[in-house]
Every structure is written in structure tokens, then in C-alpha cells.
């Protein structure tokens with residue numbers, strides 16, 4: 001329950017990535033890189049997050065091993081991983097309260113299949129499923145689906161919007177009380193409570209209905225993480241949780257306000273959508289311990305990974321320069337570009353080598369990095385929460401399971417003492433814990449008149 005001091009509380013997601021979010025986490029002594037193909041490893045992570053009363057675990061996904069240019073080397077431990085829905089189906093059997101959020105793309109799936117999969121997960125988990133709707137920003141995915149080039153952002157988002165509309169329509173095929181299981185009367189379900197979709201759009205033609213009963217949450221929770229104009233519009237229209245990446249309070253507050261201000265146009269209110277920026281917490285009993293922990297990880301960054309990351313960020317290839325030498329001047333075509341110039345200015349100001357500069361950017365990669373004591377990390381989260389920059393956080397532990405254990409053991413109790421976080425789950429469904437309403441059944445068509453008998 002919210003405390004007397006706070007009428008709302010933080011929501012927490014555990015963004016799971018096998019060995020952790022730091023690019024070199026897989027090389028850390030505490031890591032188990034073989035975890036990428038281990039159910040036991042993922043069970044352990046989900047259970048730790050559930051012990052910490054997290055709202056959800058979140059699995060990202062790409063339908064490719066990234067091979068384009070410098071991106072190929074960024075995060076070696078992301079080269080291979082389980083398919084998220086399959087993994088979450090297994091995790092549902094060993095957890096009871098935590099939400100299970102899987103990423104699935106609207107660019108290389110069919111809505112009927114995906115609606116079925118998420119509705120099934122929602123049933124299997126007793127109402128804990130969530131879908132992170134992405135449109136695939138990684139162009140490499142296209143090459144696995146019969147294309148020679150990626151769909152344009154415009155097409156991706158138009159398709160994504162229609163896809164979401166079809167999926168939500170399909171989730172409302174059977175009314176909540178359609179199944180009567182009347183053994184005496186011989187009525188399995190009431191045909192008057194089964195509705196076709198009859199969708200005919202630009203990208204999809206889907207008759208429906210879906211062959212899964214309406215699920216415990218009514219509809220699984222829809223998550224989104226787009227940051228372009230089209231991404232924010234889609235989120236405002238369809239999403240209930242938005243993941244995002246911000247390094248400072250000002251940009252997080254601006255994003256939060258921007259998104260919430262869009263909601264009335266879609267007949268929605270601020271409480272219908274939760275904004276959860278990423279946080280990359282390095283926890284130590286003292287500031288020195290946290291700094292040392294982080295330093296240890298930074299030293300493990302392979303130079304080719306660090307140089308590749310920095311090259312991408314700065315906009316030109318630094319691989320032919322000595323890693324412990326100075327950062328070279330920018331080529332003429334980058335003069336006037338803000339990010340390359342900022343990075344170069346930082347290197348000059350702090351007298352940083354290429355290694356020093358990549359160590360500065362490689363950690364949280366765009367997310368909010370906080371290295372410090374549990375109190376310091378809680379302070380930071382509290383200030384973002386109270387400044388309306390966040391309704392909660394997507395916790396990106398630098399190492400897993402170690403970083404998540406640290407967070408649950410040391411940071412969660414501080415948040416609880418301050419009345420900022422729950423001391424027990426509010427309910428058993430993801431929506432109950434997130435404080436999101438259960439969507440009412442909404443049919444686009446009348447009941448099926450013929451074709452599907454009640455006893456079939």
C-alpha cells in the first residue's frame with residue numbers, strides 16, 4: 001500500500017540480460033556466460049526479482065545476430081539468447097506474482113499468431129503477461145525475412161499501429177463469460193458471446209475470432225519503447241508502460257511530460273500510461289566500494305568493443321588509432337556535429353585517451369548510470385519520481401545475478417523505508433500491481449451468427 005507520505009509508489013521492472021547490462025559483464029568472475037542457454041540461470045534471476053517484489057521481468061529481443069558494421073561487436077553476450085515467449089512460458093511455472101514481459105516485433109510477425117501467444121501466456125501465468133511492442137530498429141532483422149533492405153520507419157510504424165489494433169481486437173474475441181462449460185445442458189460456450197474481427201486494413205486482413213478465451217487481464221499489458229515522433233504517438237495511443245533511456249533529469253522530465261500530454265487526444269488519462277526509464281545501478285556499501293566495483297567492470301571492456309562503441313557514437317572509425325593514444329581530431333565532415341564535438345571536447349578537457357573516452361560511454365550506454373551507496377541510488381530514484389520524470393524504473397543490473405541481488409538486498413529496503421515501494425504484492429495480476437485498469441471487452445462486430453456451433 002502507498003505510505004502516508006506517498007499517494008503513489010514506484011514500479012520496478014527487472015530488465016534481464018543473461019550476464020548483465022555492462023558490455024563486459026560476461027567476463028566478470030561472478031558471471032556465468034553459459035547462462036544464455038540455461039533455464040536454471042533464468043529461473044534464478046526471475047526468483048530474485050520476485051523476492052524483491054519487482055512488478056515485472058522484461059526480456060528484449062532481436063531477430064538477428066547483429067552483423068552490420070561496428071554494431072556487431074557492441075555487446076558480445078547479446079549474440080545469442082532464448083526466444084522470449086518460450087522462456088517466459090517456462091518461467092511462469094516457477095513464479096507466482098511477477099509480471100512477464102516479452103518483446104515481439106510487429107514488422108516480422110503476424111498478428112493472429114502473436115495475439116494467441118500472448119493470450120496463452122496470460123492464461124498460463126494467471127494474468128501476468130505483457131507485450132513489448134517493437135517495430136524492429138535493427139535493420140539486420142529484415143535480411144532474415146525475405147527482404148534486401150529494412151522497412152522504412154514510416155512503414156514500420158504504420159504497420160505496427162495496424163498490427164496493435166488487430167491484436168487488441170483479437171484479444172476481445174470471446175466475451176469474459178463466454179465459456180459456460182454446462183455439461184448437463186450441453187453448452188460449452190455461448191455463441192452469442194463470440195465475435196469475429198473482420199479486419200481489412202492496409203497490411204492485414206484478419207477474419208478472427210481468436211481461438212483463445214479472453215485472458216485474465218482482459219488483455220495482456222502493452223509496453224512500448226519508441227522515442228521517435230511516430231514511436232511516441234503509437235505509445236500514446238496503445239501503450240500502458242513505456243520504457244525509455246535518459247541520462248539526466250531534464251531530458252527524462254521533458255519526455256515524461258511530452259508523452260503524458262499526448263494522452264487526452266486518444267481519450268486517455270495520465271494514469272493509463274506508466275513511464276519507466278532505465279537505471280543502471282552499481283551498488284556498494286560505500287561510495288568507494290561502488291566505484292571499485294564499477295572500475296573492475298570497466299577494466300574488463302575489450303579494447304575492440306570499446307573502440308567499436310565509441311566509433312559508432314563519434315561517427316568515424318577509430319580502430320586504426322592506438323587505444324592508449326589521444327583521440328584524433330574529427331574529420332571535416334563531422335565538424336559542427338554536436339555529439340562528436342561534445343565527445344572530443346570531453347577528451348581534450350579531461351586529457352583522455354581513446355580508452356579513457358570509451359570507458360566513459362560504455363557503461364550504461366544511454367541509460368541513467370548511478371554508481372554509489374543504496375541511499376544514493378534511492379535518492380536518485382526518488383528525485384526522478386517526485387519530479388515527474390518517472391513512474392518507475394527498468395532496472396538494468398550491470399551484472400546478473402550479482403547486481404540484481406545487490407539491488408534487492410540493499411536498495412529495495414531503502415525505498416520501502418521511505419514509503420516509495422511496496423512491501424507486498426497488491427495482487428496476482430500484472431495490472432493489479434501496476435495499478436492499471438482491466439480493459440473492458442469491446443467488440444467491433446456483432447456475435448457470430450453461424451459457422452461456429454456452441455458444441456464444436
Ligand SMILES: Cc1cc2nc3c(=O)[nH]c(=O)nc-3n(C[C@H](O)[C@H](O)[C@H](O)COP(=O)(O)O)c2cc1C
Pocket residue numbers: 059060061062103133134135136137138224225226227228229230231232243244245278394
Ligand atoms: C529499454 C528499451 C528496450 C528496448 N528493447 C528493444 C528490443 O528488445 N527490440 C527492439 O527491436 N527494439 C528495442 N528497443 C528500441 C525501441 O523499440 C525503439 O525502436 C527505439 O527506442 C527507437 O525508437 P523509434 O523506433 O521510435 O525510432 C528498446 C528501447 C528501449 C529504450
